[in-house]
Amino acid sequence: MNDVLTVRGLSVTVRETALVSDVDLTVGAGERVGLIGESGSGKSLTALSILGLLPEDVRAGGSVRLDGVDHELVGADERRMSRVRGRDIAMVFQEPMTALNPTMRIGDQIAETMLVHKTLSKPAARTAAADLLERVQLPAETLRAYPHQLSGGQRQRVVLALALANDPALLICDEPTTALDVTVQALVLDLIVRGVVDRSSALLFITHDLAVVATVCERVLVMYGGRVVEAGPVNEVFTRPRHRYTEGLLAASDLETTSRRLTTIPGNVPPAGRFPSGCVFRTRCAHATALCEETPAWSGSEAEGFACHHPAAQGSLEGVADA
Amino acid sequence: MKRLNPSLIAGGVIVAGIVVMALVSFVWTPYDATLVSPASRLLEPSWSHWFGTDKFGRDVLSQIMVGSRTTLFVGVVAVGVAAVIGVPLGILAAMVRRWPGEVIMRGNDLLLAFPALLLAIMFGAVFGASTLTAMVAIGIASVPSFARVIRSGALQVMRTEYVLAARAAGRQPFPIALRHVLPNVTSLITVQASVSFAIAVLAEAALSFLGYGTPPPTPSWGRMLQESQEFLFSAPRLAIFPGIAIAIAVLGFNLLGDGLRDRFDPKLEDRR
Amino acid sequence: MPEHIPTVHDAETPTAIRVVDLVRDYPRPRTSLLQPAPVVHALRGVSLEVKQGERFGIVGESGCGKSTLLRLIAALDRATSGHVIVEDTDITRLPERRLRSLRENLQLVFQDPMSSLDPRMRVRDIIAEPLVVQGHPASGERVRELLEAVGLSADAGDRYPHQFSGGQRQRISIARALAPRPRILIADEPVSALDVSVRAQVLNLISDLVDELNLTLVFVSHDLSVVKHVCDRVAVMNAGQIVETGYTGDVYAAPQHPYTQRLVSAIPTLQRALSGATTADLLAKGEPA
Numbered sequence: 001m002n003d004v005l006t007v008r009g010l011s012v013t014v015r016e017t018a019l020v021s022d023v024d025l026t027v028g029a030g031e032r033v034g035l036i037g038e039s040g041s042g043k044s045l046t047a048l049s050i051l052g053l054l055p056e057d058v059r060a061g062g063s064v065r066l067d068g069v070d071h072e073l074v075g076a077d078e079r080r081m082s083r084v085r086g087r088d089i090a091m092v093f094q095e096p097m098t099a100l101n102p103t104m105r106i107g108d109q110i111a112e113t114m115l116v117h118k119t120l121s122k123p124a125a126r127t128a129a130a131d132l133l134e135r136v137q138l139p140a141e142t143l144r145a146y147p148h149q150l151s152g153g154q155r156q157r158v159v160l161a162l163a164l165a166n167d168p169a170l171l172i173c174d175e176p177t178t179a180l181d182v183t184v185q186a187l188v189l190d191l192i193v194r195g196v197v198d199r200s201s202a203l204l205f206i207t208h209d210l211a212v213v214a215t216v217c218e219r220v221l222v223m224y225g226g227r228v229v230e231a232g233p234v235n236e237v238f239t240r241p242r243h244r245y246t247e248g249l250l251a252a253s254d255l256e257t258t259s260r261r262l263t264t265i266p267g268n269v270p271p272a273g274r275f276p277s278g279c280v281f282r283t284r285c286a287h288a289t290a291l292c293e294e295t296p297a298w299s300g301s302e303a304e305g306f307a308c309h310h311p312a313a314q315g316s317l318e319g320v321a322d323a
Numbered sequence: 324m325k326r327l328n329p330s331l332i333a334g335g336v337i338v339a340g341i342v343v344m345a346l347v348s349f350v351w352t353p354y355d356a357t358l359v360s361p362a363s364r365l366l367e368p369s370w371s372h373w374f375g376t377d378k379f380g381r382d383v384l385s386q387i388m389v390g391s392r393t394t395l396f397v398g399v400v401a402v403g404v405a406a407v408i409g410v411p412l413g414i415l416a417a418m419v420r421r422w423p424g425e426v427i428m429r430g431n432d433l434l435l436a437f438p439a440l441l442l443a444i445m446f447g448a449v450f451g452a453s454t455l456t457a458m459v460a461i462g463i464a465s466v467p468s469f470a471r472v473i474r475s476g477a478l479q480v481m482r483t484e485y486v487l488a489a490r491a492a493g494r495q496p497f498p499i500a501l502r503h504v505l506p507n508v509t510s511l512i513t514v515q516a517s518v519s520f521a522i523a524v525l526a527e528a529a530l531s532f533l534g535y536g537t538p539p540p541t542p543s544w545g546r547m548l549q550e551s552q553e554f555l556f557s558a559p560r561l562a563i564f565p566g567i568a569i570a571i572a573v574l575g576f577n578l579l580g581d582g583l584r585d586r587f588d589p590k591l592e593d594r595r
Numbered sequence: 596m597p598e599h600i601p602t603v604h605d606a607e608t609p610t611a612i613r614v615v616d617l618v619r620d621y622p623r624p625r626t627s628l629l630q631p632a633p634v635v636h637a638l639r640g641v642s643l644e645v646k647q648g649e650r651f652g653i654v655g656e657s658g659c660g661k662s663t664l665l666r667l668i669a670a671l672d673r674a675t676s677g678h679v680i681v682e683d684t685d686i687t688r689l690p691e692r693r694l695r696s697l698r699e700n701l702q703l704v705f706q707d708p709m710s711s712l713d714p715r716m717r718v719r720d721i722i723a724e725p726l727v728v729q730g731h732p733a734s735g736e737r738v739r740e741l742l743e744a745v746g747l748s749a750d751a752g753d754r755y756p757h758q759f760s761g762g763q764r765q766r767i768s769i770a771r772a773l774a775p776r777p778r779i780l781i782a783d784e785p786v787s788a789l790d791v792s793v794r795a796q797v798l799n800l801i802s803d804l805v806d807e808l809n810l811t812l813v814f815v816s817h818d819l820s821v822v823k824h825v826c827d828r829v830a831v832m833n834a835g836q837i838v839e840t841g842y843t844g845d846v847y848a849a850p851q852h853p854y855t856q857r858l859v860s861a862i863p864t865l866q867r868a869l870s871g872a873t874t875a876d877l878l879a880k881g882e883p884a
Contacts, residue, residue, distance in 0.1 A: 038790035038791060038792060039761075039790055181656035181657055181817065182656065182817065182818075182819075182858060182861045182862055183656065183857055183858060183861045184656075185861065185863075185877075186860075186861035186863075186874070186877035186878050187878060189863075189874040189877065190874040190875055190877065190878055192874075193873070193874045193875075194874075208790065208791060209791075209863070210791070210865055211862075211863040211864050211865050211867075211868060212863050214863070214865050214868030214869060215863040215867075215868040215872060215873065215874055215877065216874060234868070234869075235869060238865060238868075238869060239869060248792065249791060249792055250865075252791055252792050252794070252795040253791045253794075253795070253865070254865075255820045255821060255823065255824040256824075256864075256866065257824075260802055260806075261799050261802065261803075262795035262798055262799055262824070263795065264792075264795040264796045264799060265792040265793075265795070265796075268760040268762050268763060268793060269760065269762075269790050269792065269793065271760070284792075483710045483711070483713075484705035484706070484707055484710045484711035485710065485711055485712055485713040485721075487671060487703070487705065488703060488705065488711060488724075488768075488771065488772075489724060489728075490671055491669050491671060491698065491701070491702065491703045492698060492702070492724060492725035492728050492729075492771075492775070493694070493695060493698030493699070493725070493728045493729060494724070494728050495691075498728075502713075502716075502724075503713050506713075506715040506716075507713070507714065507715055
């Protein structure tokens with residue numbers, strides 16, 4: 001399996017403040033990788049820096065390489081990035097309305113996306129557009145509709161069709177179903193998974209929802225405070241977490257507990273850029289010691305490991321601090 | 324993250340400059356601005372008269388300095404009239420959603436469609452031309468834009484959950500308007516005030532030029548323009564200096580308005 | 596898996612809220628001069644009963660009418676027909692001046708921690724607002740007591756909402772709701788905008804306060820898992836109607852109505868995913884294409 005996306009030592013800074021530090025990330029062809037984190041974790045900034053879509057005053061450092069693209073993506077100029085975007089990497093955002101042109105019919109938008117990068121003839125592009133819509137289970141009439149005439153779920157399916165139009169090597173989804181109802185989310189998630197499986201595309205799926213990641217992805221990276229704190233296969237990370245943050249997150253989201261009270265992580269998520277030095281989780285961690293003032297080294301391989309001075313035993317969820 | 328933007332700084336500096344000039348003119352001007360001296364008629368700019376003199380021998384620089392008082396006075400009162408009427412109307416129209424709100428806004432549209440200068444000339448004809456009638460007329464003509472902007476802001480505030488929470492706690496409409504709506508539209512009021520100020524300055528100049536504004540001998544930039552007409556070819560500087568003063572003042576208040584808008588825009592503020 | 600035992604409510608427990616055949620139609624803006632304005636049927640005959648001290652959940656997706664129902668129960672909107680009876684008073688058509696007791700006894704907590712607090716007011720004034728309105732002396736003592744009850748330090752009162760995180764703002768909202776010592780607390784999606792690690796804290800806080808103060812809780816959410824954890828009974832809403840009511844454990848384990856079945860099956864959970872469920876399984880119960 002060749003690696004489609006290779007991120008090494010990615011950092012994102014705004015003026016002097018580091019928002020993302022030392023992110024290593026690899027996604028292989030046909031692999032579905034989840035990036036999970038809460039607000040301020042830097043998960044969305046990571047996605048945006050892969051696409052070269054960071055806001056003006058925000059800078060990325062490190063290396064992002066994409067299979068089949070012969071140049072570094074970090075710091076690449078807009079002209080080169082726009083050739084990569086939409087053809088090799090496609091992205092689905094949380095809010096579908098912003099990704100669609102409100103004054104253009106759906107069919108024209110999909111056809112245009114294909115015409116920008118490929119030498120498809122116009123009629124061929126129209127046929128292909130209808131075909132794409134069919135694959136996201138939208139009727140052919142949708143071609144003639146304008147974005148505002150569609151529901152949120154339908155729009156997100158159109159955005160997905162647009163993203164898949166050029167069979168991208170990598171599809172990035174940033175909270176694609178957070179704004180949708182549960183029943184609609186189920187359909188969109190299924191379409192995303194089927195879309196990447198059919199094309200053997202790599203998927204980088206960003207969300208705050210543990211259950212969604214567990215359902216969609218095979219491998220997961222847990223981010224907190226702009227760093228990857230743990231990575232590994234979904235089954236491994238979610239049943240035998242090693243980092244204390246992952247452990248706490250799993251316990252806090254366990255609504256099946258028989259007790260009235262839920263296990264909590266004390267304190268609040270600090271605002272972006274205000275996380276402590278050393279281990280980013282130490283201010284909320286029950287196991288933190290003076291040692292945690294030093295940034296913990298990564299233990300294990302890049303595909304499976306964690307960065308914690310006092311990792312949970314390789315057992316299960318036992319021993320979680322109840323605050 | 325709140326930062327000063329270039330428009331805000333430039334606008335602030337210009338406006339502050341005009342205010343300082345007006346204040347200084349109370350205690351000191353190079354000459355008495357209304358002093359007629361036939362001996363020094365239509366002098367070219369020189370070290371003794373930087374901007375020269377007009378047909379009555381009055382010092383142009385002194386007149387411009389004293390004229391800035393008129394300009395500011397007109398602006399303050401016109402904007403005051405517009406805000407005092409327009410803000411409550413806008414909030415009222417937002418809070419009573421049924422037909423009274425509609426009536427207010429349609430009446431507002433009607434006034435908006437009426438040319439401001441025409442209204443001011445009518446006022447001048449009925450009540451006699453004076454700085455006061457000009458101010459009130461310009462103020463009334465600025466009411467609709469105030470009401471409109473404030474209404475849209477107030478509608479947004481009315482939709483927030485804190486207003487809902489206040490209603491659920493039993494707050495009556497008037498206290499809600501005073502405690503929740505008004506404080507949350509103050510930024511809109513400030514922006515609209517500076518934009519209206521610029522319009523008022525321009526309108527006063529136009530009215531004085533037409534003879535419906537500030538009557539002589541009180542110096543006014545608009546009337547200086549009017550009086551300079553007959554010398555447009557022989558002494559164009561008489562038109563140029565007050566013209567530049569008006570242009571700078573209008574620019575200053577518009578820049579200030581733009582700058583304030585950018586600074587108060589929550590979308591820009593939240594940007595990280 | 597074992598459920599926590601729901602509080603048993605026999606026939607003698609007094610009713611806190613009764614809703615009878617409630618209908619709410621909204622006129623939409625006219626689209627044509629010749630035809631009458633189109634009407635949105637937000638509620639099409641909703642009936643339910645919440646006992647005193649009960650934790651009652653209302654679950655549904657966007658546009659199902661749950662927010663409308665909640666506003667009618669809080670007398671923030673007028674019903675087209677039907678009745679809302681809160682603690683033996685029919686509030687449906689009462690004028691505002693006669694709602695005083697409702698305004699004290701029933702308080703709300705909203706979803707959006709950004710929009711539910713006035714950005715121009717200090718926290719202590721926000722919390723004291725319901726007290727001031729009701730004509731109680733808004734003592735600093737009571738505000739400190741409330742801040743402490745929701746786990747905030749006393750100096751939080753001097754600050755402004757934007758200086759707090761989402762979870763802390765939600766605590767402020769809860770403190771404000773508790774200020775007039777209400778008997779009924781209505782929470783409208785109180786945790787859907789919060790981070791997972793903070794969500795548990797706020798749910799615990801609501802749960803503790805409901806127990807401590809003997810509150811009746813109406814908890815509205817789109818998330819059946821959260822409702823299942825918090826509530827004893829649940830009503831499932833779809834298209835302006837209640838399609839199913841029952842004990843949350845039962846509704847979750849064995850949904851009866853086809854819509855509830857679809858809803859339950861569509862919820863991704865860690866347990867299901869780790870035992871091999873895929874996205875296709877979320878659609879198991881006949882998703883319309």
